[in-house]
Amino acid sequence: MSTAAFSRGPCATASTSASTSPARARRIAPRRPSGRARGSRTRRGASPRAPEASAASAATSTFSALPVLQLPDEDCTPEEEAAFCVRLRDVCHTVGFFYVANHGIAPKVTVDVLEASRAFFALPHDVKQGIANVNSPAFRGYVRLGAENTAGRPDWREQIEMGVEADAPGEETGAEADAAGVDADAAGGVDAYTAGDRPVYDVLVGPNQWPEESACPGFRRRVTAFLDDAASLSRRLMELLALSLDLPRDFFDDDFRGRPNVQAKIASCPSAPEGSPSSASSFGVGAHTDSGYLSLLLQDDVGGLQVQNGHGEWIDAMPIDGTLVVNLGEMLQLRTRGYYLATPHRVVSKAASGAGSPPRLSVPYFWNPRLDAVIEPMESLPETLTWLRPEPEDVAETRSHGDGGNRLIGLTPR
Numbered sequence: 001m002s003t004a005a006f007s008r009g010p011c012a013t014a015s016t017s018a019s020t021s022p023a024r025a026r027r028i029a030p031r032r033p034s035g036r037a038r039g040s041r042t043r044r045g046a047s048p049r050a051p052e053a054s055a056a057s058a059a060t061s062t063f064s065a066l067p068v069l070q071l072p073d074e075d076c077t078p079e080e081e082a083a084f085c086v087r088l089r090d091v092c093h094t095v096g097f098f099y100v101a102n103h104g105i106a107p108k109v110t111v112d113v114l115e116a117s118r119a120f121f122a123l124p125h126d127v128k129q130g131i132a133n134v135n136s137p138a139f140r141g142y143v144r145l146g147a148e149n150t151a152g153r154p155d156w157r158e159q160i161e162m163g164v165e166a167d168a169p170g171e172e173t174g175a176e177a178d179a180a181g182v183d184a185d186a187a188g189g190v191d192a193y194t195a196g197d198r199p200v201y202d203v204l205v206g207p208n209q210w211p212e213e214s215a216c217p218g219f220r221r222r223v224t225a226f227l228d229d230a231a232s233l234s235r236r237l238m239e240l241l242a243l244s245l246d247l248p249r250d251f252f253d254d255d256f257r258g259r260p261n262v263q264a265k266i267a268s269c270p271s272a273p274e275g276s277p278s279s280a281s282s283f284g285v286g287a288h289t290d291s292g293y294l295s296l297l298l299q300d301d302v303g304g305l306q307v308q309n310g311h312g313e314w315i316d317a318m319p320i321d322g323t324l325v326v327n328l329g330e331m332l333q334l335r336t337r338g339y340y341l342a343t344p345h346r347v348v349s350k351a352a353s354g355a356g357s358p359p360r361l362s363v364p365y366f367w368n369p370r371l372d373a374v375i376e377p378m379e380s381l382p383e384t385l386t387w388l389r390p391e392p393e394d395v396a397e398t399r400s401h402g403d404g405g406n407r408l409i410g411l412t413p414r
């Protein structure tokens with residue numbers, strides 16, 4: 001399996017995209033098969049999306065700016081929480097993307113993680129390569145510039161990939177091993193996804209790679225502080241998302257069982273050099289939808305993120321001080337029978353602004369179901385939910401991936 005370069009192909013699968021959740025390459029059963037079976041390799045973290053090919057975006061409202069949602073305080077009244085959920089429902093049904101303010105992550109934590117990241121990317125190439133993700137079975141660590149691609153074009157960013165800090169499977173002992181062990185059959189498993197007596201996706205469990213403390217002082221501590229806070233925020237948002245759908249607060253708990261598949265990265269998008277494949281299309285990250293449940297994004301003040309509305313227009317999502325950007329992924333779109341949207345987005349590199357402009361730093365954080373979850377559409381939605389667009393007749397319509405197309409690279413002959 002190559003870990004050096006992942007590609008977001010021209011189309012992707014329904015199940016889980018190999019992107020944010022490559023391991024959870026289980027098939028999500030639609031009510032009726034769509035017959036749109038096809039697929040290609042997807043890079044971890046996202047599903048490729050041709051702008052005009054997006055069924056979901058065609059049904060999305062024609063927003064011209066992302067809404068800003070003010071999270072109520074933790075100790076808010078039930079009425080305040082309910083009012084927030086009404087707004088959250090509307091935004092997730094029509095846009096699928098928003099800024100969240102009052103998110104509870106202290107400004108110092110966000111400033112610290114960006115500062116630490118800037119220091120890391122300024123290190124000599126050889127030092128960064130010292131934690132190259134090609135040396136991590138769990139794909140953690142540094143990914144050099146241009147190694148990842150979308151639809152065959154290099155994404156013009158270098159990045160560090162991170163996840164939940166854990167021992168690699170087989171290296172735990174006793175109760176830890178019991179907890180990590182997954183019975184694929186009991187989980188409705190698929191033989192093709194087992195390697196020996198463990199499911200293949202177990203390779204994604206493992207330790208992060210960190211630079212030596214002396215090379216990048218405070219990096220691990222500051223990044224970990226942000227990741228911990230992002231996890232708390234994600235847990236709260238999942239509860240609010242459940243409430244917003246008129247479901248019990250803990251409705252999605254079983255999809256996680258306390259073992260979220262977190263995939264986080266710190267990305268640095270420099271200006272693409274003149275004449276490079278990326279500068280031709282001016283992209284830092286090609287158009288795609290995220291594959292999991294929930295994505296949080298911290299960005300510095302450079303900008304470049306764009307979100308596609310229902311008219312196919314690209315709307316700038318410039319950073320707003322004190323906020324994070326939140327969007328939903330395909331697994332949640334599928335789970336909610338297409339009621340909530342996984343909206344296409346991209347990052348445009350600042351090539352147009354000329355050489356010498358600073359690299360753009362961002363910290364995308366993906367909160368996805370446990371690796372052994374099989375994500376299926378809800379049988380039905382609460383009757384209190386109304387559709388502001390035609391309800392998909394076939395849940396498969398909410399899928400941007402074809403059957404089986406997001407399997408781990410190497411498992412499926414292409």
Ligand SMILES: O=C(O)CCC(=O)C(=O)O
Pocket residue numbers: 045046267285290297299305345346347362363364
């Ligand atoms: O860096 C960003 O602003 C967004 C990146 C992104 O969309 C992704 O990694 O899925």
Ligand SMILES: [Fe+2]
Pocket residue numbers: 045046288289290295345
């Ligand atoms: Fe994304």
